[in-house]
Amino acid sequence: MKIEDLPLPEGVKAVISSSDISSLYPPQEDAIKAGALDGENLVLASPTASGKTLIAELCAMKHILEGGGKVLYLTPLRALTSEKYEDFKKYTAVRKGDGQRIQVAISTGDYDGSDPWLGKYDVIITTNEKCDSLLRHRPNWIRDVTLLVADEVHTLLDRDRGPTLEVTLTRLRETNPQAQILALSATIKNADEIADWLGATSITTDWRPVKLVEGVYLDGECQFNSGDAIRVRDENGNPAINFALHTLRSGGQALIFANTRRRAVAYAKRAGNAVKKILSKPESRTLKTIADQLSRTGERTRLSDLLANLVEQGVAFHHAGLAASHRKIVEDSFRRGRLKIVSATPTLASGVNLPARTVIVSDTRRYNPGYGLYDISVLEYKQMAGRAGRPRYDKIGEAVLISRTEDEQDYLMERYVFSEPERIWSKLAVEKTLRSHVLATVASGFTHTEEGLLDFFRKTFYAQQFDSDPIDELVSTVLEYLFVEGMLTVDGRHLEATRFGRRVSELYIDPVSGVIIRDGLENRPRHITDVSLLQLVCHTPDVVPKYYPRRREIEGLNAFVELHSDEFFFPTPGDDDFVEFESFLGEVKCVCVLDAWIQEVSEEGLIERFSVQPGDLFRLIRSVDWLLHATRDLTRLFGHKDLLQRLSALQLRVKSGIKENLVPLVALEGVGRVRGRILFNAGLRTLDDLKKASLTQLTTLPLIGPQVARRIKEQVGGFIKTEELDAFRQGEEWQQKVLSDFEGG
Ligand SMILES: Nc1ncnc2c1ncn2[C@@H]1O[C@H](COP(=O)(O)OP(=O)(O)OP(=O)(O)O)[C@@H](O)[C@H]1O
Ligand SMILES: [Mg+2]
Structure with a gap:
């Protein structure tokens, strides 16, 4: 099906075509045929990279432009929220019936508020947790939501994040029973069951736009599920890196998943030595610029120095210990083909689009304090593997598991390559988890009786999948706890949250x-x-x-x-x-x-x-x-x-x-602990001192350039001489030029 034939306004089709999409992928067509644009509730379970986001985008446009509705897009991770925000931002070029442009918002911040400002946005992209917290404040704009997208809905399986998603979906189905639901999922065994729960139709396909072959490596050779095998030269002594170098020589990029941060760093170090030898001069120059940018961003630590050093060699590591700004530089540079090999912990495995031709899963065991070593799930492996061979970047993707013995090779083939991802089981029935949700249900006034509470929890996925008895019992135990601790009062059959209970619920704390x-x-x-x-x-x-x-x-x-x-x-x-x-x-x-x-x-x-x-x-x-x-x-x-x-x-x-004496200074935008201390040590200790200081005096200080100096002066007020300002404007223009040269390079 061609984009131009879609029953959507021309403006929308123009935006899609301008991002180089001319026709729908088969699973996208299936979704349209199943009524995605006619308000049908759907669970779309399809392989990684099969373009699930675009279906959500098309539906969203339909709701906003034709129904005057609002779209709520849920994801399990902040990082994914930003990526989806980028995906949706292109539609701000489209105008609605009232002549206004479509507005897209991202909301992941503080948990204590109803964020009334969100009311004027057409698409709201948020995490499951933030949405749960918003619902506790019952914002007026929730009523206007007519499309709910739940991305990565297999998160239901996650012990920590699953229950929040489950309760949020149950709640939204109560508050907005007419809203269309689109649940996007990786391939899973029981998409039907999730669909039953959501009153939806499930569409499962195994089509993928880029072929993905999976295999297991042993002693210099990789056996693929396609029946092919390839030999890989031992140039490094480490199988994962040998394979990554093999990909690199044929013009691709490789992503290595390691099971600990330490391993991720070790892989990058080892790969760096080999990669730097094969970089061209222009490549090395670009990498040097990226490394410099990295060193200038945020505080310098031995970790950022190490990372910058590796980036210069064309490789990087990526894990949750890195500052977010550094992680972003790594992701962007890999996306632009500058970095050749990135080794990451599995935090990078969900939903993100990266141009890896090869994904190497170096170890399928994970350590959990208290539990010891365990095997990761098939679902988790398939998510990692799915980062390979994303459309636009490569014609084929390959995912490789590393084995050390023949037995292990057989085991990995059977356990991961030839296996289907598991069923999704609800993780809701845990007292610790339910406490907060039971309290919220009463405190936000969704119900005031025990029967009402039980009714609500009987509509969850847990109750659908198992039996409602265990959950009934847990709800009663939790009610007793909340009563004893003074968060709820009971008057006959009537439940009411105390002020304490209400605040705890709204503050979004346990x-x-x-x-x-x-x-x-x-x-x-x-x-x-x-x-x-x-x-x-x-x-x-x-x-x-x-x-x-x-x-x-x-x-x-x-x-x-x-x-x-x-x-x-x-x-x-x-x-x-x-x-x-x-x-x-x-x-x-x-x-x-x-x-x-x-x-x-x-x-x-x-x-x-x-x-x-x-x-x-x-x-x-x-x-x-x-x-x-x-x-x-x-x-x-x-x-x-x-x-x-x-x-x-x-x-x-x-x-x-900061220490106490910097409190007044860091209240200024652009001044944090480092610049604050520099100003303070230079004798500029109060806002009044800054008011009296000249621009020149400020810019002679380290880390305070013309722009920052001006921002400071604008905030504290005070007198600036015209000549001085002109001179600074020129300085700023010059700085802008340097920056844009850098960005372009
Ligand atoms: N019809 C199409 N034609 C060309 N490219 C497309 C089409 N649909 C989607 N894409 C591109 O395919 C890539 C993958 O899409 P998307 O991220 O939506 O996959 P996904 O199914 O959500 O995967 P995952 O399960 O990993 O989250 C994106 O870069 C997207 O722009
Ligand atoms: Mg996705």
């Missing part, structure tokens, strides 16, 4: 965190310091990541405990219960890291002292920032107003990683 904070505030230590408050929030289950103290850190942590024990909310447990003691020290480690961070220890210093990498630090800061916000809120509720100011200052310091 009810257990709410209880810990409330009780902590009641029994506080005599002497409350920043360390006390950090310990309070680090004790809650919402803080991520969780740390396990390393052996060499224990002495230092004990010394910290000794020094601060009278400031602690929670005393040191006896060391007879090892698990409890270890988790206590893990929390203390979080406190130590944050304390060092707000003492302005550099990111490099944090890596050295605690092995905490920038990406993890960022996640820790984000969750603690949120919990400090929540604590502040609850402090007001429970009448501990004396702590409000301290909490506000601490929250700002955690957010920016």
